[in-house]
Amino acid sequence: MRVTLVTPGFPPDAGGVEAHSGHLVRELAARxxxxxxxxxxxxxxRAATEVRDGVRIRSFPVWRTNGMSISPQLLLAGLRAARGTDLVHVHSYHAACGFTALGGYLTPVVFTPHYHGDGHSRRARAMHRGYRFVGRLLFRVARAVICVSEAERDAVVRDFPAAAGRIHVVPNGVDTAAVRSARPFAGQHRTILSLGRLERYKRVAVLLRALPSLPADVQLVIVGDGSQHGELRGLAAELGITGRVRFLGRIGTEEVHRWLRTAVVLVSLSEHEAFGMAPVEAAAAGARVVLSDIPAHREITANHLGALARLVDPEPAAVATALIEQLAEQLAAPGRVEAQVPDWGRIAQQTLEVYRTAREDRS
Structure with missing residues (x-):
């Protein structure tokens, strides 16, 4: 089978869509x-081409916009590719490359929207309201839609009910072997980890405000970058906790894995997610997690995290209480319990089944 995968970003660039597409491509090629x-x-x-592990990767320039990833050359390349491949797999409703799903008029298209509603900011929400007409068309022409959780499926069906009969739920996976073989950093204080973009919807500021209520030997390590970076550094100074907070910015995958193995607790207080990859990776590494009480986090807790997770209201006192409980449980039972989570090999196999369904369904 020849598959063209269209995605707004790809490793070594960091991000959830990037990680998803990178792991999926590796496992598909292995099959x-x-x-x-x-x-x-x-x-x-200008456009650049490379071959990595036997996979040809064509990268195109992206316009610098805050609301949406836009690359006219990528869009055109995706539409042309629809004439010379068996199937096109398009990733991300929230990027203009989603337009390449229109190639579904020429060849079977599978659409993985990574959908979480109307955007992360007022400007993004305004753009997505205008984009909704195009979105209906994208979901209509796709022969199959892959959602990474039931929570994402519910959001898609709410906004695009015509897609309901073509949705397959295939969760994100974890590179369990790489995560579990990583070496923890030696000599660290008890570590709480925040892993993700520094944007307002991630509510990292709430975590900073909870830190003064925690024992003095606890440090907070923040991995990621974004528009709130400067504001969060200023808040840490205002709270008098700069000596207990480390802003690492964007770091490589191997270093991320080492911090996952080092952390006692990972915290994600996001307003909305399609899945929640970082908490599942942390639980696979043997860390405990504290999560905002949103549908995607409730789902991964029920399916994968179990007693390792605490769901909380995203306000400082509740977050501090949950963290104190998690830290106390770790002291009482210091061994790391690694959650059983889906690996990318299994996810690739499920994705291949969706591909076969899409190629056979000519309705």
Missing amino acids: GVAVEVLTGRRGLC
């Missing part, structure tokens, strides 16, 4: 699928 990747990359002046 004999001839995959070509079309993606965007900031900082490019």
Whole structure:
């Protein structure tokens, strides 16, 4: 089978969609699928092509916009690819490369929207309201839609009910072997980890405000970057906790895995998620987790995390209480309990089944 995978970002760039597409491509190629990747990359002046682990990756320049990833060359390349491949797998409703789903008029298209509603900011929400008409068309032409959780499926059906009969739920996976083989950092204080973009909807500020209520030997390590970086540093100074907070910015995958193995607790207080990859990775590494009480987090807690997770209202006192409980439980039972989570090999196999269904369904 020849598959063209179109995604707004791809490793080594960091992000949830990037990680998802990177792991999926690796596992599909290992199963004999001839995959070509079309993606965007900031900082490019012209299109570039490379072959990595037998997979051809074509990267195109991306316009610098805050609301949506836009790459006209990527869009055109995706539409052209629809004429010379067996199937096109398009990732991300929230990027303009989603338009390549229109290639479904020429060849079977599978659409993984990574959908979480109307955007993370007032500007993004305004853009998505205007984009809704296009979104209906994208979901209509896709032969199959892959959602990474039942929570995402519910959001898609709410906004695009015509897609309901073509949705398959295939969760995100974890590179369990790489995560569990990583070496923890030696000599660290008890570590609480925040892993993700520094944007307002992630509510990292709530976590900072909870830190003064925790024991003095606890440090907070923040991995990621975004528009709130400066504001969060200022808040840490205002709270008098700069000596207990480390802002690491964007770091490599191996270093992320080492922090996952080092952390006692990972915290994610996001307003909305399609899945919640970082908490599942943390639980696979043997860390405990504290999560905002949203549908996607409730789902991964029920399916994967169990007693390792605490769901909380995203306000400082409740977060501090949950963290104190998690820290106390770790002291009482210091061994790391690694959650049983789906690995990417299994996810790739489920995705291949969706591909076969999409190719056979000519309705």
